[in-house]
Amino acid sequence: MIREIRPAIVLLVALTLITGLAYPLAMTGIAGVLFPTQAQGSLIEKDGKVVGSALIGQEFKDEKYFHGRLSATTAPDPADSTKTVPAPYNAANSGGSNLGPTSKALADRLKEDVDKLKTENPSTPVPADLVTTSASGLDPDISPEGALFQVRRVAKARNMPEERVRELVAQNTQARFAGLLGERRVNVLALNLALDAAAK
Template identity: 85%
Template sequence: MLKEIRPAIIILVVLTLITGLAYPLAMTAIAGVIFPKQAEGSLIEKDGKVVGSALIGQEFKSDKYFHGRPSATTAPDPADSTKTVAAPYNAANSGGSNLGPTSKALSDRLKEDVDRLKAENPSQPVPTDLVTTSGSGLDPDISPAAALFQVPRVAKARNMPEDRLRGLVEEKTQSRLAGLLGEPRVNVLALNLALDAAASK
């Protein structure tokens, strides 16, 4: 019986070493050589300090900055571990809210967000991505329309010409991958860093 079991155990150990250790280490090493920035998390630096990642959104509350998509991520409540509290862009708990179209909580939040944005810029329709959360809750990008919608608020808060801000949005707009895949998008962190740089000149 040991003769039949021994080859199975050897194959299990060998395949575990190959697929569970050697292959992941080799892929990590190759990725680090070919795509070093991406392998380290696509980190963005300012003045030698890491300020974020191009892949994970951040919450900007000030009127002086462009805002990203709402995030439905949560974290454990420090006061009661059986509950959760809102923690926007929490990469440790990526996910959507799972609220359906009949949810009163979702309907109330959407109405509140739309009303606030309409008051901010009554002349333009509110872009969908400024009021809807994504499946991951970590989106770092918004549509060019969502960025342009926010121009009047940011221009007023910074006392900058709107045309200059529109130029920044156009400059930071990324096109479709290979001209085919995805949609045009604007990375909110990159845009806000460019905004700070432009405001300091």
């Protein structure tokens, strides 16, 4: 009986060592050499201090900053563990709101957000990404149209010329990957850091 079981045990140990230890370590090492920034979480630093990641959005409420996509992520309510509370860009609980197109709550929220944004820029149509959430709730990017829509508010709050703010948006607009995949986008954290640097 031992003769029949021994190959199974050897195979189990060998595959565990190969797929559970050697392969992950090799891939981590290769990723660290070929893509050092991405392997460390695409961290963004300011004055030697980590201020965020290029892969996870942040909530900017101040009028002098560009605002990112809305986030529907939640966290447990500290007062009642059976409930949740909004926690924008909560990477520990990535997900969307799961509200569908027939949801009254979603329709009401969209109308309220669109009306609010129209007061800030009445002559321009509101870009969809400024009033919709992403599936992950962590999206760090907005469309160039979403950034340009906010130029007037940001320039006014910072007392900067609108043209200068538009230049910063253009400088921080990323092209499609290899010119084919994805859409043009603006990383909100990178743009806001460029804005702070330009204001000095």
